[in-house]
Amino acid sequence: NAGVTQTPKFRILKIGQSMTLQCTQDMNHNYMYWYRQDPGMGLKLIYYSVGAGITDKGEVPNGYNVSRSTTEDFPLRLELAAPSQTSVYFCASISGFHEQYFGPGTRLTVT
Amino acid sequence: GENVEQHPSTLSVQEGDSAVIKCTYSDSASNYFPWYKQELGKRPQLIIDIRSNVGEKKDQRIAVTLNKTAKHFSLHITETQPEDSAVYFCAENTGNQFYFGTGTSLTVIP
Numbered sequence: 001n002a003g004v005t006q007t008p009k010f011r012i013l014k015i016g017q018s019m020t021l022q023c024t025q026d027m028n029h030n031y032m033y034w035y036r037q038d039p040g041m042g043l044k045l046i047y048y049s050v051g052a053g054i055t056d057k058g059e060v061p062n063g064y065n066v067s068r069s070t071t072e073d074f075p076l077r078l079e080l081a082a083p084s085q086t087s088v089y090f091c092a093s094i095s096g097f098h099e100q101y102f103g104p105g106t107r108l109t110v111t
Numbered sequence: 112g113e114n115v116e117q118h119p120s121t122l123s124v125q126e127g128d129s130a131v132i133k134c135t136y137s138d139s140a141s142n143y144f145p146w147y148k149q150e151l152g153k154r155p156q157l158i159i160d161i162r163s164n165v166g167e168k169k170d171q172r173i174a175v176t177l178n179k180t181a182k183h184f185s186l187h188i189t190e191t192q193p194e195d196s197a198v199y200f201c202a203e204n205t206g207n208q209f210y211f212g213t214g215t216s217l218t219v220i221p
Contacts, residue, residue: 042214
């Protein structure tokens, strides 16, 4: 099993550009999460999904969108990138026992 | 479930000493409390967790205690080693969401 994978690893965006952060898991987990981690801070929940076709907002959803068409994939979309979205983004999925498996992260810089 | 306070923000200990990190939460419905270790540039990794029906859990040199009445839980690391140096995050789970503390940077001095 590859676990949770994320692409890209790094990206630099200009203000106003858009992009999609990809997240895929091969553990057949129903629950998937997107977090952002700002320097020196904890993780903040952006969006989550409890299964294919179902998504919900977390603490900091503004400026982001998600979709969940399959169990495996949970992409995060930034439509109009802003400097405030400079962060490290982690995707995670959860086993039936609540243990979160995190992807390696995407480091995004918006300039 | 939105407020998880974590203290201290930085902690330095001598190798072999113990380290204790504390978190408080506000939502009495919280029922799962994991602790994560994050090394520089890496993803968070679960090191221990505790559920609301348990007061203490131990795994080798690591233990977690939970006081539901006072709404706080703590991570205890005994016989610290240099490889324990990292940032540690507490979190709490309410419903489908997780809320994280702001992290404790632990340095173990050889």
